[in-house]
Amino acid sequence: LDKIGDFCNPVVVLSGGEPLLRKDIFELAQYGTDKGFRMCMATNGTLINDTHCEKMIETGIKMVSLSLDGSTAEIHDNFRNHKGAFAGVLRGIDFLKKHNIPFLLNSSFTKRNQHDIENTYKLAKELGATAWYMFMIVPTGRGEDVMNELIDTEDYDEILRWHYRLEQQENEIL
Numbered sequence: 178l179d180k181i182g183d184f185c186n187p188v189v190v191l192s193g194g195e196p197l198l199r200k201d202i203f204e205l206a207q208y209g210t211d212k213g214f215r216m217c218m219a220t221n222g223t224l225i226n227d228t229h230c231e232k233m234i235e236t237g238i239k240m241v242s243l244s245l246d247g248s249t250a251e252i253h254d255n256f257r258n259h260k261g262a263f264a265g266v267l268r269g270i271d272f273l274k275k276h277n278i279p280f281l282l283n284s285s286f287t288k289r290n291q292h293d294i295e296n297t298y299k300l301a302k303e304l305g306a307t308a309w310y311m312f313m314i315v316p317t318g319r320g321e322d323v324m325n326e327l328i329d330t331e332d333y334d335e336i337l338r339w340h341y342r343l344e345q346q347e348n349e350i351l
Contacts, residue, residue, distance in 0.1 A: 178205075178208060178209055178212060178214070179212075181214075182212045182213075182214070186213055186214060187214060187215070188214070188215040188217060189209050189214045189215070189216050189217065190217045190218065190219050190242070191205060191206060191216065191217070191218045191219070191238075192218070192219035192220075193219075193220075195220060195221055195224065196218055196219070196220055197220055197224040197225070197229060198224070202218075203232045203233075203235075203236045206218070206232075206233070206236035206237060206238055207235075207236040207237065209237075210236060210237030215239050216236070216237050216238050216239060217238060217239055217240040217241065217242065218233065218238050218240075218241050218242070219241075219242045219243075219283075220241060220242075220243060220269070221243065221244060221257075221262065221265065221266065221269075222243040222244075222265055222266035222267075222268070222269025222270065223261075223262065223265030223266065223268070223269060224269075225241075225268070225269035225272045225273065226272060227272060227275075227276075229272070230272050230273065230275070230276035230278055231276070233276075233278055234276060234278065238278070239279070240278075240279050240280065240281060240307070241273055241278055241279070241280045241281075242280065242281045242282070242283055243266050243269060243270065243280060243281075243282055243283070244257075244266065244282070244283050244284070244285065245266055245282045245283070245284050245297060245300065245301060245304075246284055246285050246286070246290055246297070247263070247284075247290050247293050247296075247297055248293050248296035248297045248299070248300045249263070249293075249296075250263035250264060252290050252293050253266070255289065255290075256285070256287075256289060256290050267304075270304055270305075274305060279307045280306060280307060281306055281307050281308040281309065281310065282301045282304070282306040282308075282309050282310070283309075283310045283312060284297050284298075284301070284309065284310070284311050284312065285312045285313075285314055286311065286312065286313050286314070286328065286336075287313070287314050287323055287326035287327060287328060288326045288327070288328055288329075289326055291328050291332060291336065294311065294336060294339075295339070298311070298343070311336075311340060313327075313328050313333060313336070314326070314327065314328075
């Protein structure tokens, strides 16, 4: 953080793995806030509780991002390969909302869950997310194992056209 602060004043996203597993995560958040950085956190949401939310506020965490990869427990838990992940992210969102901490949702898609993109978007809106970001998996690192799950080119193009139309409609409402 010191070296970064020597040449810029960035948004810093504390992520991981799971950042809430670090005992010093809020010390890092406070240090970054004290340096004038906009501090944010990316978490899976399952560990968020009242104490974490109070610490987020106290140490200057401005935004929390969470992953939501489906509109139902069946789809999200399958994608995350962890039963209870969907309930955990919703519980985390409830804590964030209770403490008025803004959050955004990131959603990753492959063939396995692409049928649920629109419903996932609708759920993100219903939950009160400040923003929703859609990602289509790119096979790098450990992602190379999902080569057979990549969204087909034709579907990819149609998804991008759908998202473009959606953004146009949102802008017309504003």
